[in-house]
Each structure stands twice: as structure tokens, then as C-alpha cells.
Amino acid sequence: MSAPPGHATGAGRLWRKNLVIWAALLALLLLSLGIAYVPMGRITVAAGIVIAVMKSALVLLLFMELAKSGSLIRLAAIAGLVFLIAMFGLALTDVLTRT
Amino acid sequence: MTDALLAGDLPLPPRPDYLRHGSTIASWLTTTDHKRIAILYAITITFFFFLGGAAVTAVRLELFEPNGWLLTSDTYNKLFSFHGIIMVWFFLVPSIPNTLGNFLLPLMIGAPDVAFPRLNLFSWYLTIAAGAFTVYALLAGGVDTGWTFYTPYSSMFSNSHVFAAAAGVFVVGFASIATGVNFIATTHMLRAPGMTWFRLPLFVWAIYATSLIMVLATPVLAISLLLVIAERVLGLPIFDPARGGDPILFQHLFWFYSHPAVYIMVLPAMGVVSEVIPCFARRRIFGYDFMVYAMLAIAGIGFFVWGHHMFVSGQSALASLVFSFLSFIIAVPSAIKVFNWTASLFRGQISFESPMLYSLGFVGLFTTGGLSGLFLASIPVDVHVTDTYFVVAHFHYIMVGGSVSAFFAGLHFWWPKVTGKLYPESWAKFAAILMYAGFNMTFLPQFFAGYLGMPRRYHTYPAEFQIYNVMSSAGAGVLAVAYLLPLGYLTWSLFYGGRAGNNPWAATGLEWTTTSPPPPKNFDRQPRVDRGPYEYHAEGMSAGTDAPEVQNARDIR
Amino acid sequence: MSDESALLREPWFDFGRQREAGKFGIWVFLGSEMLFFGALLLTYTVCRIEHPDAFAAAGRATNIWYGTINTAVLLTSSLTMAMASQAAASPARLRRLVLACLLATALLGLAFVVIKGFEYKEDIDKHLVPGAGFALPQPGAQLFYGLYWLVTGVHAVHLSIGIVLVGRLFWEFYRRELPTQANPELEITALYWHLVDIVWIFLYPLIYLPGRSS
Structure with a gap:
């Protein structure tokens, strides 16, 4: 097993990567909340679902590491x-x- | 290595086989050995088989007379419902996968056990718990919805024990999912060195395809039953048309599982037959690759045809058209399989031992059942015979003539491996022929009665149908004897049967290279595989007459 | 490799293979879970197609604050869960980080359940339980709330199982009964947790957002 490059760097790298994903998820959450109040008929409904698909794609690919x-x-x-x-x-x- | 070593005949140090490796009840109830779990399942499903059989015996007795003489209509409804629920979920679905599949899958791929042994045992306990719910439903007074639990009858009107029965099926579904996950992971991750995908025995492919369906279809059944339970217990209006619900939605959810479930029941049977026929014809299986593709195609397309159960439900004409078309498509891979089995017999050295008799019976009865299925896939004919005995005969040809025959074929074929004992062959042959005769006597008349318009699920009928029902009930008596016989002589063989050698049928396949019964970890030597599963003769030659070579083995200790 | 021998289980000879099989097995199970929740969402979809206006009115009656805050809580728990899993998989020895993240995950999961409890109480007070005395006039609205209770209930059961699994892992790691590094159980639990989160990601627009713009 290779020597750990030090606590801070290993943990820091993980935090940086995952916090970006988390921020994107929360931004998408707020976006879908906002769009829900814009009267566009079916497009409003579709937007909510599309954003949910985007959020779950982020979780699937990056948190669940499907991409790797x-x-x-x-x-x-x-x-x-x-x-x-x-x-x-x-x-x-x-x-x-x-x- | 010498030939004796290759054949596995070298005297190995004595060690207890899996049956004698611990003999207390606790050692069985806490076992994680896939072979012992298979035995636990075998005992369980045998119990349920005869329970479901007893229910239908009463049904057939009642149908001797046009206006009934034995049961009230209420009891009659409860008995056929119980028969269906028990036979589908507690016998047919677990029958071949959980007994033969559990026992043979690791042996056939050269593995010491399944991927998740504790999950395997957990799955058996779930089955027991589910069985307890269902038997409770019977003892408490029964359930009268039919095995299909159709709404809104089941959710709003039935005063019987729908909750307990649905809960039982809900739980057994999770046992099924656990088994499926386990078998898929085992097939992917635990194959012996050299056991490539296209060297897998077709039985393994069949179990694999079945597991895919179990994993992907069963959760939808769970939801459909959960919704029924929620509507009954919590008063939710999901299937209540008066409060805006949609009762047909239940049929979509239910058949999304229950049509693929037909393939859960019949694919493993196809796997068994694909092992037995090459062995007793001493031929390679004809068209191995296409057999594999056909099984995967059946498993996949099986998901897209469920709407043919709903042609008269009020579903849209377009949907009926699409489902009808897709239902015809699935006949193609099924036909490929039937042609390949018969082609495997061509230029074979066929011998008619009992497993072969059962298997040949399977091919004929499955074909009859499958062809009558084409009638039902065609919308105009289906509208005419919906909910008649034609449908009953059709699916019994697949389920009983097909799957149960194949289950007995596999039971006899692998009995020496499982128990280390030989059964009396003449009795077995007699039982096989009796089963074939009894089966046709029972269900062939139902095609006629159904085509003439006798509806299913009624306990009275016009007198003109009595001749068919008397024939059917008499046949059921013959069939009952044919099912009880193996129970007798197989049990007898456990105590008095001769010792079985490692490979009594001179079959190929890894399971025959280990001892009978196998040791707890299956193989004393790690098997290595360097060729296909059915090498009964050299390529391009006709049937082999000598015992085939067995696979290489190397020491792992 | 004492870590690996402590984690090796029957019938495996090779730890790497065992780990891969566990991961594959849980993915197959998650495929099954997709169909499980998918069937519920299909029920919702069919009912919504048949009663679009009632579903809009019913969606408006939900409390969007509870819903949005709970979504944020669950997304954050996925962050800490992913951190725990990735930290355990990393060659650097990050045992304390794994422990902290697992604890945070379990607590965020509990927070979700507690907030959901307050929301359920408010729903009961507002007579949003299908049956006699239901608050909304449209018959389809009862369908919406029937499914609402069922779907969120099934989700809460899944989440509670997740909390127990994560809590158990935390306790075992804390007591040093099992090595954290490359622990397959942690990976499997994390994958399950994320799926439960994804289910909620879909429930959010379906339950809380209908009818907001009208």
C-alpha cells in the first residue's frame, strides 16, 4: 500500500470534488422550485421531471460512481x-x- | 495425469459428504450450504405441491356433477383460488430454480457455493414466513379472488382473507428477488477457470435468464399487491372507479409480473430438458448458440406481452393490437427451442430412461400448450374463448405438462447426484408414462369444453359439458396416482436404493465429476474447463456410444 | 493484508472478487428497486393523466417548505455518504473522516424522518387523509393523497432501513470490529442510500410542485 500523502490533502481533494457536486444538486433543487411557479403549462411539468433526471444522473454517475x-x-x-x-x-x- | 485421475476415480481421503456433514436439525436450519438449502426448499415445495393438489382434487370431484354435489359455491371459489396461489407462488416459481437450480448452479459452473450463501438461507426463511401467511389465509376461512386478485373485487367486495393471502405472496416475492440476485451474481462472478459464457450448460443459462425476470418483474407484483392491501386496509381509492380510481391499472401492474412469471416457471424447465435430451440421445445439443439467444429473447420479450391477458378488460384497441403482435413474436424463440430439441435427437443413440420419458413428454406437451397460446394471442379468437376452459387447458399444458414434467425429469436425472442413491427404474418409467397419459386425459377435454363455451371458475355448468368434466376428473385421478408414485419409490430409494456412482448416466458436465453426493465444498479439486458442455461425441460425428471424457481438475488443497 | 482477511467471506478465495460481486449484487438489487418504485410512479402517472386538475389542486395543498428542506437534507446526506464511501476506498487512511461522515449521514437521515413526521402531523390536521372529511372537493385529489401517503411511507421505510444500516456500520467501525478501509459493506450501504435519495429526487417534483403556477 502506498504511503498516504497526508491526511489533509487526501481528505481535502475528496471534499472539493464532492462539494461541487452537492452545490450543483442544491442549485438544481432551487431551479426546479423556481420554475414550478412559472406558468408554462406542460413545460412546467416537464421541467420538474427533467431537472429530477439531471439530479439523479449526478447522483448515479458521480456519487454512485457509475461513471467509473x-x-x-x-x-x-x-x-x-x-x-x-x-x-x-x-x-x-x-x-x-x-x- | 493418468486417465483414472482425470475421471476423478482416484481414491480420495475419506470425508463426509454434504448430507453427513453435521446431522442435527440445527445444522440444517442454519446451513449456508446451497445443497442443503436446496433440500430444505425441496421439502417445502413438496409440502405445498400436495397441499395445492389436495385443493384441486376437491375441485375436480365437485365438477363430476353439473350442479355440484360436494361443495358450496363459496368453498369452491376458495379452493380454486388457494390451488392457484399455492401452485404458482409456492410450487412452480420456486420449484426448479430453488431446488435443482440451487443445488446444481454452483456445481455446474465449478463453484464452492452461491455468491451470497447467507442471503440464500434468508430467502428460504422468507418463503416459509410467506407460506405461513398463505396457509393462515386458508385456515382462517380462505380467499376467493382467484390467484389473480383482480380489482375491484379483491379491493372492495371480497369478504375473504385477501390481506393474509396477498401478504404471503408479497413476502414470497422478496424471497424470489433474493434468489434471483444471488444466482445472477453467482453466474457472473464464480465460474471456474475456463468456464466461458458459451461453455455454460443450458440449464445455467436458463436459471440465469429466469433470475433476470425474477429480479426485474417481481417488484411490480409487490406493488400491485401492496396497492390492494392499502386500498383494503387504509381505504385508499386507487382502484375504486366510483372515486376516480382505475381498476384496469391493477391488471397492468399484475400482468407486468405475472406474464413474465410464466417464463419464470417454464424457462428452468427448458433448461432441464436441454440437459436430459443430449445425455439420453448421446448427441451434442443442436444449435447451442441459438438455444442461448432464444432463452434470453424469451426472458426479454416476455416483458412486452402482458397485455394479451387484457384483451377484454377495456384496454385501448391500439394497446391490444401492439400486445397481440408482440405475443406472436415470442412464439419464434420458443419454436427455435422445440426444433432444436427434436433436431438433437436426429442420428442419436436414444434410450428411454425415465428422465428422457419425462423430457420427451415435456417437448410434446409444451408444444401443444405453446401452439394453443397462439390462438389466444389472436384477438378475435381470444375474445371468443376468454375465461373459458380453453385458457385453463392452455396454461396447464405449459405449467403442468411442461414445467411439472420437466421438474420430474430433473428430479430423476439428478436424484443419484443429490442423494447418492439409485431409484427403481421400472417404477419410474411407469410413473412417467402414467403421468403423460393422466395429464392428457385431464386437460385435453378442457380444450373442447372451453372452445364450446364452458366458462372457468364456475362450480356448476350445463349438462352438455358433463362428458368433458367426467373425463377430466377421471384423468385427474390418474394424474394424482402418477404424482404419488415418485413420492413413494423415491423415498424408498433413500433407504433401500443401490449406491449411485459419480456419473450413472455417463453424462458430461461438471456436476458429474464430483462424488455422489458431493462434498460440502462441492469439489475436492478446483475444476478447469476446456470445452463445451455437451461433448458426447467428436464434432461432426453422429451419436457417441462411449462414456464421454470428464473435465480436467487440479488440486486446490 | 490483515484488513482483507478480516473481511473475506465464504465462498470467496479472492477479496477483490468478493468486493466486486457485492457491488454487482447490490446493483442488480437496485435495478429491482427501480422497478419497485417505478411501478408506484406508473400508478401516479396514470392517475395524474386521468385527473390533471385534481392533482394540481392537491399538489398545491402540500407544504412546499417541508418538501424542499427535506430534499436539501437528503441531498446533503448523499454528500456525506459519498464522502464516507470514497474516503474508505481511498488509499489514504481516513478512518476519522469515514466515521464522521457516517454519523452525519445517519443524523441527516433521522432529521429527514423527523421533518417528515411534522409534515405528516400537519397533513392530518389539514384533513388530507383520504376518506370521510377529506379537505379537497375533487375526487382525484383523494387519489393523489392516497398515493402520497403510500409512496412517502414506502420511501420512509426504505430510508429507515438505510439509517439502521449506516448506524450499524458506524458502531462497528467505532468499536473497531471491522476495518473501514475498502469495506464492501460500506460500499453496498452507500449505493443503497443513494438510490433511496434518487427516489426522493423524483418524488419532489411529483408531490410538491404540481399546480404551483396556476
Whole structure:
């Protein structure tokens, strides 16, 4: 095991990196709060969801380190997503076209 | 290395096998050995199989007479519901994966155990807890919703024990998810050196594909039942049309699980048959790669067809069209598998031992069930036969003719490995043939009765259908005998059966290279794999007649 | 490598492989969890498509302050959780940082539950429980609140499990029963925690933001 380069530097580097992500998450939270009060109809609804997607992408890729993970773990994450989309897609095929 | 060493026949230092490695009850109830957990599951599902069987025996007795003679309509409803719930979630779903799969998966890939042994045991305890809920539901007075728990009947009107039954299924779902996660991680992470993906036995592929479905579909079942429970207990209006709810939504959620669950039940059966047929035809499996792709395709496409259960539910015409189309698509990989099994027999040295009889029965009955499924995928025919005995016959051909036959095929095939004992072969052959005959006698008449319009789930029917029901009930009696026979002679073999060698069928595959029964850590030597799973003969030749070579092994101690 | 031998479990021979398998296993489980919450969100989506106006009115009736503050609390807990996990994985020996971050994570999780409790109390006082005496006139609003109670309840159960897991890890590390460095249980717990956070990230716009602009 390589010698630790000193407490402060190792910890400091981690704090700097993760605090930036955290700040971005909180900024997005405030952004979605603000947009919710702007009357744009469906776009307001969509904006809330898009921002949620962005926030969860940050958590998934950086906090959960999916960006650094091997293909196997990415595959596991994507599999869940694919079948989630299939479930929404096919169920809404019915709900949106009912007469 | 000498041939004797390669064949694993070298006298090894005596050590207890997994059955004799600790004999107290506690050593079984706290075991993390996948083989012992498989035995625990086997005992559990045998209990539930005969429980579910007892319920349907009463149902078939009742149907001897057009106007009923034995049960009240209420009791009748509760018995067929109990039969469905028990057979689907406490027998068929765990049957092959949790017994044979649990036992064989690590052996077949050359691993000492599954990836998460404690999770494996936890999964069994969850199954027991769930079973307790469900049996309580029966003892407390039963549940009358059918195994499908359709809303708004289940959420608003039924006065039976929906809560306990739904809670049981909810919990057993998590046992299923835990098993699925475990098997997927095991297949990915614990394969022996040289065991590449395309050297995996098809049974392992089948268990892997099944696990994918368990992991990704079961949570949706959990939610659908949670919503029913919430509506019943907390009075939430989710499925109540009068308060703005949507009862059809329940069917979407329920079938998002329950259609893929059909493949949870039948894919492992396909895996068993893919092991048995090459062994008793002494042939390589025909089209190994396509067998793999077909199984993965079935697992994947199986998620996209659930709406064919809902053609008459009021779902939109467009959705019905899409689901109908996708349902036809899934017949393609299923057909590939059937053709490949039959092609594997071509130029084989076929012998008709009991596992082979069960497997050939599977191929025929699965094909019949699958083809009748095409009728049901077609919207106009489905509208005609929805909720008739045609549907009942169709899915019993897949589930009972298919999966249960294959379960017995696997049980007989691996019995010598699991127990170290040989069973009486002539009895087994007799039981296999009896099961095939009894099955067809029970369910073939139901196709006719259903096509003529006899609805399912009624305890009375017009007198014109009596001939079909009497045939069916008589067949069920034959079938019951055929199921009780193995219970008798297999139990007998535990005490009086002859010693089984390591490889009584001269099969390929890693599980046959270790002793029967295997040692606690499966292999005394770490297996090394340098070829495919079904090398019964040299490439390009016809069937092999000699015992195949077994895999290399190297010492790990 | 005494750390690794203390963490090695059956049936593994190689610690690196065991760690990878644990990570892969939890990801597969998280895939399952995605479908679990996805099915609830599908229920929400279908109901909202069928009752857009009632959902807007019901969304307006939620308390946006509780919701927003709780989202910030949970996002911060994800920060401390990620710090704990990354500090344990780092070659530098950062045991104290790991301990501090784990404690902070558990406390932030508890804070979320407490704030949620105050919010539930206010909801009950405002008669936002479906059934007789419900505060809003539209029938669809009862659907919204039915799902609100269910989804936030299921989320709270998940979060509580997370708090127990994180608290247990903290205690074991504090008592030095297990090495912190490269501990697979910590990685697995962290991944689970983040997923519970992601669920809330989606619940926030679906529960608190509908109908704010009208």
C-alpha cells in the first residue's frame, strides 16, 4: 500500500470534488422550485421531471460512481432502466389511447 | 495425469459428504450450504405441491356433477383460488430454480457455493414466513379472488382473507428477488477457470435468464399487491372507479409480473430438458448458440406481452393490437427451442430412461400448450374463448405438462447426484408414462369444453359439458396416482436404493465429476474447463456410444 | 493484508472478487428497486393523466417548505455518504473522516424522518387523509393523497432501513470490529442510500410542485 500523502490533502481533494457536486444538486433543487411557479403549462411539468433526471444522473454517475464502474455494473443499472421504460411505454400505450 | 485421475476415480481421503456433514436439525436450519438449502426448499415445495393438489382434487370431484354435489359455491371459489396461489407462488416459481437450480448452479459452473450463501438461507426463511401467511389465509376461512386478485373485487367486495393471502405472496416475492440476485451474481462472478459464457450448460443459462425476470418483474407484483392491501386496509381509492380510481391499472401492474412469471416457471424447465435430451440421445445439443439467444429473447420479450391477458378488460384497441403482435413474436424463440430439441435427437443413440420419458413428454406437451397460446394471442379468437376452459387447458399444458414434467425429469436425472442413491427404474418409467397419459386425459377435454363455451371458475355448468368434466376428473385421478408414485419409490430409494456412482448416466458436465453426493465444498479439486458442455461425441460425428471424457481438475488443497 | 482477511467471506478465495460481486449484487438489487418504485410512479402517472386538475389542486395543498428542506437534507446526506464511501476506498487512511461522515449521514437521515413526521402531523390536521372529511372537493385529489401517503411511507421505510444500516456500520467501525478501509459493506450501504435519495429526487417534483403556477 502506498504511503498516504497526508491526511489533509487526501481528505481535502475528496471534499472539493464532492462539494461541487452537492452545490450543483442544491442549485438544481432551487431551479426546479423556481420554475414550478412559472406558468408554462406542460413545460412546467416537464421541467420538474427533467431537472429530477439531471439530479439523479449526478447522483448515479458521480456519487454512485457509475461513471467509473465497469461495464458489468453499468449493464445492471441500464437493465433496470430499460424495463422501467418498457413498463411505462406499454402501459401508457393503453392509458393514452383509451376511448 | 493418468486417465483414472482425470475421471476423478482416484481414491480420495475419506470425508463426509454434504448430507453427513453435521446431522442435527440445527445444522440444517442454519446451513449456508446451497445443497442443503436446496433440500430444505425441496421439502417445502413438496409440502405445498400436495397441499395445492389436495385443493384441486376437491375441485375436480365437485365438477363430476353439473350442479355440484360436494361443495358450496363459496368453498369452491376458495379452493380454486388457494390451488392457484399455492401452485404458482409456492410450487412452480420456486420449484426448479430453488431446488435443482440451487443445488446444481454452483456445481455446474465449478463453484464452492452461491455468491451470497447467507442471503440464500434468508430467502428460504422468507418463503416459509410467506407460506405461513398463505396457509393462515386458508385456515382462517380462505380467499376467493382467484390467484389473480383482480380489482375491484379483491379491493372492495371480497369478504375473504385477501390481506393474509396477498401478504404471503408479497413476502414470497422478496424471497424470489433474493434468489434471483444471488444466482445472477453467482453466474457472473464464480465460474471456474475456463468456464466461458458459451461453455455454460443450458440449464445455467436458463436459471440465469429466469433470475433476470425474477429480479426485474417481481417488484411490480409487490406493488400491485401492496396497492390492494392499502386500498383494503387504509381505504385508499386507487382502484375504486366510483372515486376516480382505475381498476384496469391493477391488471397492468399484475400482468407486468405475472406474464413474465410464466417464463419464470417454464424457462428452468427448458433448461432441464436441454440437459436430459443430449445425455439420453448421446448427441451434442443442436444449435447451442441459438438455444442461448432464444432463452434470453424469451426472458426479454416476455416483458412486452402482458397485455394479451387484457384483451377484454377495456384496454385501448391500439394497446391490444401492439400486445397481440408482440405475443406472436415470442412464439419464434420458443419454436427455435422445440426444433432444436427434436433436431438433437436426429442420428442419436436414444434410450428411454425415465428422465428422457419425462423430457420427451415435456417437448410434446409444451408444444401443444405453446401452439394453443397462439390462438389466444389472436384477438378475435381470444375474445371468443376468454375465461373459458380453453385458457385453463392452455396454461396447464405449459405449467403442468411442461414445467411439472420437466421438474420430474430433473428430479430423476439428478436424484443419484443429490442423494447418492439409485431409484427403481421400472417404477419410474411407469410413473412417467402414467403421468403423460393422466395429464392428457385431464386437460385435453378442457380444450373442447372451453372452445364450446364452458366458462372457468364456475362450480356448476350445463349438462352438455358433463362428458368433458367426467373425463377430466377421471384423468385427474390418474394424474394424482402418477404424482404419488415418485413420492413413494423415491423415498424408498433413500433407504433401500443401490449406491449411485459419480456419473450413472455417463453424462458430461461438471456436476458429474464430483462424488455422489458431493462434498460440502462441492469439489475436492478446483475444476478447469476446456470445452463445451455437451461433448458426447467428436464434432461432426453422429451419436457417441462411449462414456464421454470428464473435465480436467487440479488440486486446490 | 490483515484488513482483507478480516473481511473475506465464504465462498470467496479472492477479496477483490468478493468486493466486486457485492457491488454487482447490490446493483442488480437496485435495478429491482427501480422497478419497485417505478411501478408506484406508473400508478401516479396514470392517475395524474386521468385527473390533471385534481392533482394540481392537491399538489398545491402540500407544504412546499417541508418538501424542499427535506430534499436539501437528503441531498446533503448523499454528500456525506459519498464522502464516507470514497474516503474508505481511498488509499489514504481516513478512518476519522469515514466515521464522521457516517454519523452525519445517519443524523441527516433521522432529521429527514423527523421533518417528515411534522409534515405528516400537519397533513392530518389539514384533513388530507383520504376518506370521510377529506379537505379537497375533487375526487382525484383523494387519489393523489392516497398515493402520497403510500409512496412517502414506502420511501420512509426504505430510508429507515438505510439509517439502521449506516448506524450499524458506524458502531462497528467505532468499536473497531471491522476495518473501514475498502469495506464492501460500506460500499453496498452507500449505493443503497443513494438510490433511496434518487427516489426522493423524483418524488419532489411529483408531490410538491404540481399546480404551483396556476
